[in-house]
Amino acid sequence: MNQKFVFLVLPQIHLMDLAGPDQAILEAIGFGADFEIEYCNLENNVVTTAGLPIANLKHFSEVQFKKGDFLIIPGSNANYLISDEFKKHTDLLNWIINSYNSGIKIVSICAGAFVLAECGLLNNISCTTHFKLTNKLQELYPLAKVLDNILFTQQDGIYTSAGIASGIDVTLHIIEELKGSHFAHLVARELVVYNRRGGNQKQESELLGFRNHIHSGIHKVQDWIIENINQKANLGELAEIACMSERNFTRIFKKETAITVNDYITIIRKEKIKEFLKNPDLTRLEIATHVGLQSERQLSRLIN
Structure with missing residues (x-):
C-alpha cells in the first residue's frame, strides 16, 4: 500500500512552501517510490499570498490516513495563522491533533509551525521556522523549544523547517529515511539540488558527498x-x-x-x-x- 503525503492548503498559503516539497515527492514517485500525494483544504476557495486562486480540493475531514502517513502543512501568511480568524477553526486543530495521536507524522514548512504550536504539538519539542519568525513563535508559544539558525528539526514524529528552500531539504531528508541515501540523491539531482543540506546533523552520508x-x-x-x-x-x-x-x-x-x-x-x-x-x-x-x-x-x- 502506498505511503500517503497529504498537503493541507490553508488560506494565504505561500506557493513555494507548497511547490518545493510537493515536487520532491513527485520526483520520488517518478523514480519508483510507493508514495501518493493528496491535497485538502480548510475552505473551498483558497487564494495564495501571490493572488493565485486554488479551488476544488477535498475538505480536510474527508482525508483517510493510515499509520505512518505524512501530513504536510506549508507556510501561510503568519499574521493570518496567529489571528483569531484562523484560531476559531478548532475542528481543524483537533483533526491535526487526532491525526498525530493516530500515528500520522506531521511536517511544517516555514510559518506552518504556528499551526502545530497552536495545536500544542510543539510543547517541549525542538522546532524551527523562518528566521524572521522564530522570536514571535517563541514569544507566543513559550513551551516550544524554538531553535535559531537551523534548517529543519525532527523529534517524535514531528518535522519543522525554516524558509522556502529548507522545505525541500526536510522533504529530501524524509525521502532518505524512507528510501535510502542514494535514492534521495537521485531525487535531489533531478531537482538540481546537488548540495544536500542536513538539518541539525553535523555530517551527511558519504553516499551524498x-x-x-x-x-x-x-x-x-x-x-x-x-x-x-x-x-x-x-x-x-x-x-x-x-x-x-x-x-x-x-x-x-x-x-x-x-x-x-x-x-x-x-x-x-x-x-x-x-x-x-x-x-x-x-x-x-x-x-x-x-x-x-x-x-x-x-x-x-x-x-x-
Missing part, C-alpha cells in the same frame, strides 16, 4: 560506483561511462569532486560497509563480497 557539481558525466560514474560497488571496474570502463578519455576523465573527476576516483571508491566502500555491518545476518566475508573485496583481511584494513 562530493556531489556538489553539475557535471552529468561525473554524476553517471558516481551513480555507477554506488550501485555497483561489488564490482571491480577499471579506469577505462569508468571513463567510457563518462564518455571521456581516461586522461580527461581522471582530470575532470578530481576537478569536480576534489578527490581522485580511487579515493572516492574507497569512501563509498567504507560507507557501504557501515550499512552492511548493521545487518547481523551477514558474515564479514559476505560483507566483503558485497563491497568488492576478496577477503575479511581486506575488510578489516578498511574499517580499522
